[in-house]
Amino acid sequence: MFFSLFASILISGEVVESFKVFIRYASYLVLPLFIYNLIRFIKVDVAFVFLALIPYILLPFGKFYLVEELTGLSRYSFVFSHPNHFAYYLVPIAAYFLFITKRDYVLTYSFAFSAVLFMLLLSKSSGGIFVILVLILYKYRTKLVRPSGLFLLATISPLLFIFGFADKFLDQIMFLNQINLSDLLSRDNLGGSGSLSWRLVYWLMILKSFFDSDILHIIFGNGLATMSYGSYAYSFMYTDPHNDFIRILVEQGIIGLILFVLLLVLIIRKFKILSMPLLILIFMPMFIGNIIVNPVFVLLTIVGFLDLYRKQYYEI
Template sequence: MEGNTINFTASQIKVFLLFTIFIIGNVKPGIGAILLIGFPFLFGKYYLAKVSFNRVFLLAVLLCAYTIIFCVKPSLDNPILYLEEIVKHVGWIALAIIGARLKESEFRLFYKVFIISILISLPLIFILPIRFRAYFVHSNHLAYFTILPLIYYLTIEHFPRRWLYIGALFFICLITVSSGGVFSFLLVLMIFLLIQNFSIKYLFIFVACALPLFYFSGIYDAFYFKIASVNFDEITQKSSRLSFGDESSLVWRMTYWLTLYNQFMNTVDTFTLMFGEGVKTMSAGNYLYYFMTRDPHNDYLRLFIERGAIGAAIYIFILAKMIFTTKAKLLLSLGLFIPMISGNIIVSFPYYFAFILYVSMLSNLNTPPKRKVN
């Protein structure tokens, strides 16, 4: 019947298509990147006009060119793996174009669809015998991802329901049982409350609500156990034996990090120390060292080994420049550089997707229009 027909606007269709690519990229990053590259052409001149004036677009081009250079050395052994990495970075360029043309209402709809899709996936908690992750490849990726929409809702103005959405995001973060994700989420929220000069009353309400949830969800016990199990002497000994153990995920990470660092420092020449072993040498299917069974779970260490001291510094500088094109400098810095300590953030398709999209949109909003010269 005509009265029951749901008519979507062009803006809504665009957001739904973007979100579909976001889902596909979660599972198949290469395919997701190819779809991103085609997306601007789907909407024609509206997307392709004046892209050079977007600073994030220029930085994304620089990041892509820079990554291609660091793909040259190891790509001869596994060309398909590196072709996918290059395609993904070209996809980020397309995403910078998309973000520059994205309206704030469209970005808000994107995150609304994200939250609804995760809530719809909640029955998986009772079906699958693993930590909740919805359609993400890992629960930690989902937990850390919630920080980006959190920053968006914190910085958006004239949106009275934002605390309802922030509450939903915190709930999603909690049920992933990711202590690192929850800690990062609460840290960003706490910093925001402090810099916004919130009254003591609101700060007390926040602490009174957060602490019980932190305790009864089991996050507190997990976090305390991880900290209490750290013994630096034992970690050093375990690293020398290549015995990473299973006391806690934090001990495993610290032992793994130390082993990777020592192996790299003890086997490289000066050139490799400065410019690394090459992109993707820390990724599954192409591990550099025989004892590796997982990715480093530390993006700074990954960058250092793959791109060397100079290459890692350049990469971080480009990311920082992207953030500093926006007005949300502090929160975005916290939201990116803290998760990079213990998560595989820079190889997470959904995280990079939302990050590039957001900073490109914010950068475009902050760029004053050029005056016409008569």
């Protein structure tokens, strides 16, 4: 963190903006510890069940839905500005019920997990649904070849069907079959009917601009906050990159990206048999979203795995 701060100040000269990002990242270390120590006395499990059920209170009210202009889909966003941000809230909670809760109250946790899955479907977040599907398949990977695997397939097959044949997902796949990404890139054209094609073109445009810069910026980056609204590094940018690896690469350079990935790997290795679920939960959303600048996702993920760490080393 200190390396990123000083490199950012030296490269960009933006002292205030660099310190803002530094403080945000520092709060990711402090705030979850504070929240965790508040709620662990009433059990983190209970708090997460409560969080899973809260969205149902506002479900009947239409003003909490967002209608997409291109697809016409109505998506539930709860109290968040966008349904994808709602998915960032739901995914860590679902992962918690899948891998961290003790099985003292199996029915309660199973009900809460099902409630979260239903909310994910209403948010129509392709990325969120895909991450949870991968986590489910990983958890029950050995049971899929047993008779009991039939029950699992019968349980998740409706989810697979909805995800695989939803109009939104099909539109994106069909659009990708009809376009030439290199042509769109050459014309800086971000048009398209799907978020998948938009992401691919946007990422390529950012990477092209980054690697066209001088070697100093490639190694050390353009500075913290240069991938944030109001101070984007490139003139064509109008929103965050929706890929945190690209964000870190552009902001902190090749060295910063290497250090960040090494840090994550060291943390993930501390969780023994649950290292792979944590790897999926962090790396997959980072690849398709703006996770490290989303405090809700970061807070819930760290609180959940703090609880796992305590159970793993002090109680189990």
